[in-house]
Amino acid sequence: GENVEQHPSTLSVQEGDSAVIKCTYSDSASNYFPWYKQELGKRPQLIIDIRSNVGEKKDQRIAVTLNKTAKHFSLHITETQPEDSAVYFCAASASGTASKLTFGTGTRLQVTL
Amino acid sequence: SAVISQKPSRDICQRGTSLTIQCQVDSQVTMMFWYRQQPGQSLTLIATANQGSEATYESGFVIDKFPISRPNLTFSTLTVSNLSPEDSSIYLCSAALVSYNEQFFGPGTRLTVL
Numbered sequence: 338g339e340n341v342e343q344h345p346s347t348l349s350v351q352e353g354d355s356a357v358i359k360c361t362y363s364d365s366a367s368n369y370f371p372w373y374k375q376e377l378g379k380r381p382q383l384i385i386d387i388r389s390n391v392g393e394k395k396d397q398r399i400a401v402t403l404n405k406t407a408k409h410f411s412l413h414i415t416e417t418q419p420e421d422s423a424v425y426f427c428a429a430s431a432s433g434t435a436s437k438l439t440f441g442t443g444t445r446l447q448v449t450l
Numbered sequence: 451s452a453v454i455s456q457k458p459s460r461d462i463c464q465r466g467t468s469l470t471i472q473c474q475v476d477s478q479v480t481m482m483f484w485y486r487q488q489p490g491q492s493l494t495l496i497a498t499a500n501q502g503s504e505a506t507y508e509s510g511f512v513i514d515k516f517p518i519s520r521p522n523l524t525f526s527t528l529t530v531s532n533l534s535p536e537d538s539s540i541y542l543c544s545a546a547l548v549s550y551n552e553q554f555f556g557p558g559t560r561l562t563v564l
Contacts, residue, residue: 371552371553380542380556381542381555383451386551388551436546437483437498440492442492443492
């Protein structure tokens with residue numbers, strides 16, 4: 338089955354700096370890669386996703402890149418703000434239709450003033 | 451996106467009892483899933499809830515312990531049976547439309563077993 342590794346497990350950045358979280362996956366059939374943000378005590382929220390037919394996607398301060406050859410994808414947050422502090426999960430799905438997700442282990446991002 | 455609600459939001463149960471969690475979606479969705487999230491951990495898929503048929507369970511999860519129902523396209527239940535303290539966790543349902551991969555999560559049910 339699919340295996341998703343995520344690094345780092347914790348990340349501390351100063352407000353205004355950039356943050357990068359990296360994930361690797363094992364199943365070459367995976368073609369959908371979402372990122373979720375989970376604040377303490379809240380549900381995971383989908384913040385951005387990318388499909389295997391594109392290499393990069395951007396939404397304001399958030400961007401995701403995908404390297405299918407190397408089987409890794411990354412989340413980039415620029416101009417970080419204190420409200421970006423949360424746990425971020427990457428995930429992978431191996432089907433072209435709505436399908437089960439395999440999650441990474443999570444990255445706790447702390448944005449300090 | 452779909453709006454997903456869960457009941458109860460939290461519960462404290464005695465060892466050996468069962469808890470049934472309800473998940474309601476505001477629109478018809480193709481796929482519904484149940485996850486477990488232990489404190490400080492990632493999300494682990496328990497099963498895919500299939501409408502009108504038996505759920506599809508992931509390795510390590512069995513129907514006798516986690517019976518699931520999905521009578522229609524907007525509703526599903528997860529029962530956690532014969533509770534032990536190790537079952538203390540957050541249980542989340544999620545839903546997705548067939549045309550898209552995006553999964554949206556319910557608010558979760560925090561279960562504590564004494």
